[in-house]
Amino acid sequence: xxxxxxxxxxxxxxxxxxxxxxxxxxxxxxxxxxxxxxxxxxxxxxxxxxxxxxxxxxxxxxxxxxxxxxxxxxxxxxxxxxxxxxxxxxxxxxxxxxxxxxxxxxxxxxxxxxxxxxxxxxxxxxxxxxxxxxxxxxxxxxxxxxxxxxxxxxxxxxxxxxxxxxxxxxxxxxxxxxxxxxxxxxxxxxxxxxxxxxxxxxxxxxxxxxxxxxxxxxxx
Amino acid sequence: xxxxxxxxxxxxxxxxxxxxxxxxxxxxxxxxxxxxxxxxxxxxxxxxxxxxxxxxxxxxxxxxxxxxxxxxxxxxxxxxxxxxxxxxxxxxxxxxxxxxxxxxxxxxxxxxxxxxxxxxxxxxxxxxxxxxxxxxxxxxxxxxxxxxxxxxxxxxxxxxxxxxxxxxxxxxxxxxxxxxxxxxxxxxxxxxxxxxxxxxxxxxxxxxxxxxxxxxxxxx
DNA sequence: CAGCGTAACGGCACTGCGTGCCACCAGACA
DNA sequence: TGTCTGGTGGCACGCAGTGCCGTTACGCTG
Numbered sequence: 280x281x282x283x284x285x286x287x288x289x290x291x292x293x294x295x296x297x298x299x300x301x302x303x304x305x306x307x308x309x310x311x312x313x314x315x316x317x318x319x320x321x322x323x324x325x326x327x328x329x330x331x332x333x334x335x336x337x338x339x340x341x342x343x344x345x346x347x348x349x350x351x352x353x354x355x356x357x358x359x360x361x362x363x364x365x366x367x368x369x370x371x372x373x374x375x376x377x378x379x380x381x382x383x384x385x386x387x388x389x390x391x392x393x394x395x396x397x398x399x400x401x402x403x404x405x406x407x408x409x410x411x412x413x414x415x416x417x418x419x420x421x422x423x424x425x426x427x428x429x430x431x432x433x434x435x436x437x438x439x440x441x442x443x444x445x446x447x448x449x450x451x452x453x454x455x456x457x458x459x460x461x462x463x464x465x466x467x468x469x470x471x472x473x474x475x476x477x478x479x480x481x482x483x484x485x486x487x488x489x490x491x492x493x494x495x496x497x498x499x
Numbered sequence: 500x501x502x503x504x505x506x507x508x509x510x511x512x513x514x515x516x517x518x519x520x521x522x523x524x525x526x527x528x529x530x531x532x533x534x535x536x537x538x539x540x541x542x543x544x545x546x547x548x549x550x551x552x553x554x555x556x557x558x559x560x561x562x563x564x565x566x567x568x569x570x571x572x573x574x575x576x577x578x579x580x581x582x583x584x585x586x587x588x589x590x591x592x593x594x595x596x597x598x599x600x601x602x603x604x605x606x607x608x609x610x611x612x613x614x615x616x617x618x619x620x621x622x623x624x625x626x627x628x629x630x631x632x633x634x635x636x637x638x639x640x641x642x643x644x645x646x647x648x649x650x651x652x653x654x655x656x657x658x659x660x661x662x663x664x665x666x667x668x669x670x671x672x673x674x675x676x677x678x679x680x681x682x683x684x685x686x687x688x689x690x691x692x693x694x695x696x697x698x699x700x701x702x703x704x705x706x707x708x709x710x711x712x713x714x715x716x717x718x719x
Numbered sequence: 720c721a722g723c724g725t726a727a728c729g730g731c732a733c734t735g736c737g738t739g740c741c742a743c744c745a746g747a748c749a
Numbered sequence: 750t751g752t753c754t755g756g757t758g759g760c761a762c763g764c765a766g767t768g769c770c771g772t773t774a775c776g777c778t779g
Contacts, residue, residue, distance in 0.1 A: 286756060315735065326758040331737065402626035409625035412662075428690055434666045435659040435694045442632075442658035446651050470648055474655045476694040511727090535764065546729040551766065 295333050295344075297323045302340035303389045311397040338403040341390050343379040345407050349414055351375045356418045365422055366477045369415070373440050374465055376411070380448055381461050388456045391448075412441045432476050443471035515553050515564075517543045522560035523609045531617040558623040561610050563599040565627050569634055571595040576638045585642055586697045589635070593660050594685055596631070600668055601681050608676045611668075632661045652696050663691035 286294065301322035305314045316337050320330040334340050355372040381387055394400045415437035423429035447468035454460045521542035525534045536557050540550040554560050575592040601607055614620045635657035643649035667688035674680045 291756090316737090317735090328738090328758060328760095329756085332756080335737090337736070402622075402629070405626045405629035406622035409622070409628070431663060431666050431687075431690055432694065434662045435691060438658035438662035439655040442654045443651060446654045467651075470651055471655060474652065474696040536766090537764090548730070548767090549728060552727080555766090557765070 291333075294323065294325070298325075298330060298333055298340060299342075300386065303386055303393065306341065306393050306397070307389055311393070311399065338399055341393055341400060342403070342407065345379075345410065348376045348379045349410060352411070352414055353418075365419070366472055366475060369419070369436065369440055369475070369477070370469055370472060372415070372418075373444050373468065376444065377447075377461065377465060377468075381451065381458075381464070384456055384458050388452065391452050391456075408441055408445065411444075412437050415440055436475050436477055439471060439475055443468055443474075511553075514543065514545065518545075518550060518553055518560060519562075520606060523606055523613065526561065526613050526617070527609055531613070531619065558619055561613055561620060562623070562627065565599075565630065568596045568599045569630060572631070572634055573638075585639070586692055586695060589639070589656065589660055589695070589697070590689055590692060592635070592638075593664050593688065596664065597667075597681065597685060597688075601671065601678075601684070604676055604678050608672065611672050611676075628661055628665065631664075632657050635660055656695050656697055659691060659695055663688055663694075 298319060302314075302319045305318055305322060309318075316330050317327050319337075319340060320327045323330075330340075334342075352372045352375060355375055356368070359368050359371075394404050416434050419433035419436055420430055423433050426432065447464045450467050451460050451464035454463065518539060522534075522539045525538055525542060529538075536550055537547050539557075539560060540547045543550075550560075554562075572592045572595060575595055576588070579588050579591075614624050636654050639653035639656055640650055643653050646652065667684045670687050671680050671684035674683065
């Protein structure tokens with residue numbers, strides 16, 4: 280008897296959080312393998328079928344909304360001023376995803392513990408990180424076209440950025456995982472700037488190419 | 500009636516290849532979702548139960564032997580001369596995995612096409628790459644202890660190496676995916692050397708620390 | 720050569736994930 | 750009040766993955 284039928288947009292987001300909390304709590308208490316999807320749905324007060332309308336699978340029940348994260352990054356790249364140098368742009372894009380992981384620190388800590396402990400969740404997280412990496416690679420490749428070994432630089436930079444993001448999250452967790460630690464986490468992430476092969480040196484040819492690229496982008 | 504019972508070590512490797520070939524061919528011909536494990540096992544002439552003694556799951560049926568790849572990398576790091584600089588050591592370790600992907604170019608090409616097309620296989624591959632990345636991160640972290648931001652450098656370098664490895668494989672595939680293209684693939688991979696934050700500059704302190712590290716390693 | 724231990728195989732049954740299908744119910748609108 | 754729309758719950762099905770056990774081939778030993 281669909282007591283929740285005709286749910287509003289806010290109601291959907293609310294139920295999503297309820298399901299995540301139920302999944303995290305059950306996985307933590309009874310273990311991932313010993314918790315069925317029925318258990319999670321029942322704990323959230325909905326039917327099993329509804330669970331699969333909010334998550335593609337059991338492994339996604341503890342994840343932040345990666346669709347939103349990917350959309351945010353894409354938006355940063357799309358709406359950026361064409362003259363903005365690649366390095367700060369890339370860092371800005373990376374920073375927009377932190378709060379997806381770090382809002383609700385309590386749930387975040389439990390989630391990290393679970394992802395670390397359960398192989399299935401670890402692999403799922405790795406797959407999602409892979410999607411972030413691919414998005415960065417696409418955006419950077421397009422902006423490094425014409426540069427010597429631009430494909431390789433883009434791939435390496437994208438991998439480095441997501442690795443640094445991950446590293447920053449681990450650092451945040453090691454430092455207690457509190458809401459106050461979030462700024463320090465972002466600062467730590469920015470340290471990756473010195474390690475990225477994105478420095479446009481004083482090479483005349485590179486500067487010229489960059490100017491042409493900006494000019495083309497501004498025409499559109 | 501177990502005609503294959505009591506299989507020798509070579510027989511096991513042989514059957515593994517047969518299963519991979521059967522899986523690749525069936526996935527290519529009928530699609531991943533429309534191929535059951537029973538189909539693969541039957542095509543290889545064994546029972547369904549035997550398939551799961553060779554692969555942890557349906558998604559692994561098209562994979563190279565990653566256990567072997569991880570073991571090779573670990574061995575390179577273990578048996579390396581303690582005085583060997585980190586950069587060539589890391590490159591050497593990465594190169595040992597190419598032939599796992601590139602032996603039997605015919606199967607390799609089909610595998611790449613499948614991994615590119617099927618989400619489940621793409622995610623599985625991403626998870627495996629993640630394991631390689633973690634191994635590199637562990638080894639590099641241990642060797643960068645004491646260095647400024649050693650953890651971050653290790654994580655970034657590891658991510659860059661596996662990204663470059665992937666990039667080289669894509670390049671090989673784009674160049675036709677022939678056995679003759681393998682050397683060029685390795686050459687392309689080595690280009691990552693210039694992008695890695697591993698350069699031990701002429702800084703006196705760094706050199707001293709490196710010498711102490713080598714001395715400690717040699718004592719054991 | 721006969722007997723025996725080991726290791727891999729095949730079959731069976733079982734749990735649980737993920738999905739297609741359909742009936743149901745709530746709110747919007749005419 | 751009738752109808753349309755969208756989210757929900759229940760049911761049933763296919764198949765992945767696993768535990769268990771009987772069977773069969775190979776190697777070792779006497």
